[in-house]
Amino acid sequence: MSISSGAPSGHTPLQEVARTALLAGLSTIVAGGAAAQSAAAAPEAVPAGVTVYAAGSLRTALTEAAQAFERQSGTRVAFNFGPSGLLKDKLLAGERADVFASANMEHPQALAAAGRSGAARPFARNALCLLGAPSFSLNGQDVAQRLLDPALRVGTSTPGADPAGDYAWRFFDKVESSGAAGPGSAQRLKDRALQLAGGPASPTPPPGRSVYAWLLDEKQADVFITYCTNATLAVRESRALQVLPLPQKLEVAATYGLAVLQGATPAAEAFTRFLLGEGGQSVLRSWGFGPP
Known part of the structure; x- marks a missing residue:
């Protein structure tokens, strides 16, 4: 990184x-x-x-x-x-x-x-960042178009239970409202998102493991939308992971x-x-x- x-x-x-x-x-x-x-x-x-x-x-x-x-x-x-x-x-x-x-x-x-x-x-x-698996790449696309790739597995936290999930949903809304992607793109992203963390039934990582690094190491997702602070701690644990800040027009406070x-x-x-x-x-x- x-x-x-x-x-x-x-x-x-x-x-x-x-x-x-x-x-x-x-x-x-x-x-x-x-x-x-x-x-x-x-x-x-x-x-x-x-x-x-x-x-x-x-x-x-x-x-x-x-x-x-x-x-x-x-x-x-x-x-x-x-x-x-x-x-x-x-x-x-x-x-x-x-x-x-x-x-x-x-x-x-x-x-x-x-x-x-x-x-x-x-x-x-x-702030939100993308935490990518070692194989993750934007493939020459902007963030919005890459996340809309139906073959890409996008992980998030659970909205309602975990604010990180709520912020991810706001980010999806901003993808559409900003014009970064077309009508219906926010709902497509929400429908495809894998709510892997922060919920009452979410899997628990082994002791001492970052849940985000663990989920990516276990190949449960290709990229995770989480806080930049969480992402940098995950990279500390698994050096091959990647951290990508969101573009300015898609930032969510x-x-x-x-x-x-x-x-x-x-x-x-x-x-x-x-x-x-x-x-x-x-x-x-x-x-x-x-x-x-």
């Missing part, structure tokens, strides 16, 4: 998020898994002061941010990672947590509307939202302030996320 380290002029904010994610991914390839090793070494006997339900795409970044917060405050943080839509449903059904960190704004807003949390606050941005649940521990607000402040934002930037 070749990525230029120079920032061309005229970058859109989403292109910059995608570029940041790709460069951060390369940095983590070189740096190795120090954050994960540190998390594994943390003593489990100490009770957590803050329980966070968080989008799976935040796992690596929030784990490192929590370690920094713990060193600063002495308060432990425990996580439940998963698809944001499924976590939102669990919280609405009464499961207990202090903070909800979602890959969209709609799910924390739904909790606020139901009286389960305070107001939702944006705290990070992401992914804004992440944060909410403190009703009845949260006093440390919950301190943790959200940390994530919104420079300490948390610097960690998020290092893993490829853009500012809110």
